[in-house]
Amino acid sequence: MNDDSKQSLGGRARAEKLSREERSTIASVAAKARWEKESDNEMLKATHRGELEIGDIRIPCAVLEDGRRVVSEHGITTALGSRSGASKRIKKGAEEDGAQLPIFLAPYRLKEFITNEILDGPLTPITYKDKTRRVIGYPADAIPAVCEVWLKAREAGRLQKQQLQKAQQAEILMRALAHVGIVALVDEATGYQAERDRDALHQILSAYLSNERLKWAKRFPDEFYKQIYRLKKWEWPNQGNRTPFVGKITNAIVYEKLPPGVIEELQTRNPTKEGTGKRKWKHHQFLSEDIGQPDLRDHLMQLIALMRVSPDWSTFESHLNLAFPNSGDQMALSLSALKGEI
Known part of the structure; x- marks a missing residue:
């Protein structure tokens, strides 16, 4: 047995002989010393x-x-x-x-x-x-x-x-x-x-967004869209052609909930095409691989979890208000424009 082991055993043996009050006193003295x-x-x-x-x-x-x-x-x-x-x-x-x-x-x-x-x-x-x-x-x-x-x-x-x-x-x-x-x-x-530093926004965008547009990859799980249809009481499309209205919902509950300034920069980098109102790329293709993409994934998983425990869209909105308050208005979120049925 080496000396360290002997010392360790000796220390434990001495500690076992101490009363609770004595151990408490020793601990208090040690804490005070630290x-x-x-x-x-x-x-x-x-x-x-x-x-x-x-x-x-x-x-x-x-x-x-x-x-x-x-x-x-x-x-x-x-x-x-x-x-x-x-x-x-x-x-x-x-x-x-x-x-x-x-x-x-x-x-x-x-x-x-x-x-x-x-x-x-x-x-x-x-x-x-x-x-x-x-x-x-x-x-x-x-x-x-x-x-x-x-x-x-x-x-x-x-x-x-x-x-x-x-x-x-x-x-x-x-x-x-x-x-x-x-x-x-x-x-x-x-x-x-x-x-905060005046360049804080620039620092956030530099870390959160990619300098180059990434290749398309599936980022949004099917369950995300199926939960939207369930909560809105819409019929799920058999051919997989989702209503364009889902895009507005996605912007409201996903991209607008990312760090301040991100959605504005995404809209600048990925503008709508004149006359069509559509975008050539997906917003998520401009998010950085090390920060932006993982944060998007985590956000989607949390949204899906909130959707699962919500019986209807109104309840989901209440959960969303608590979990992801808007900047400057922590407990209020209005999605009244998204409540219409198709």
């Missing part, structure tokens, strides 16, 4: 701060001096429901064993749904300074990641009855955020959007 090690000069500061407003839910958020958007641990915990004593005890026990576990994912029944990818990504804690306070926060995209954990646990039937309310809150948050627009929401809540 906390004090971070000087004010090294700690990032919040340059902008505000609250995300999602219905009646308020989540404190901030933009740090390096541009990262963060939300507070307390805010996520409160958004999912009360800070239960059980969760606090579980978190405390985990910290005594050296684990970093946020309260909002402390319940043991969630453990199997928390992947290393999540722990090393959106659940990486960020300690920052907000004026005179030190705050523990997480990257803004932690919110949809946390919601997914709760929803997967509910779907698998792992939650206790008293935990179902938190899963319901997670569903409300997920519908409102749906992975898309969280950075924009933080920017709006903190006022940071007014101070």
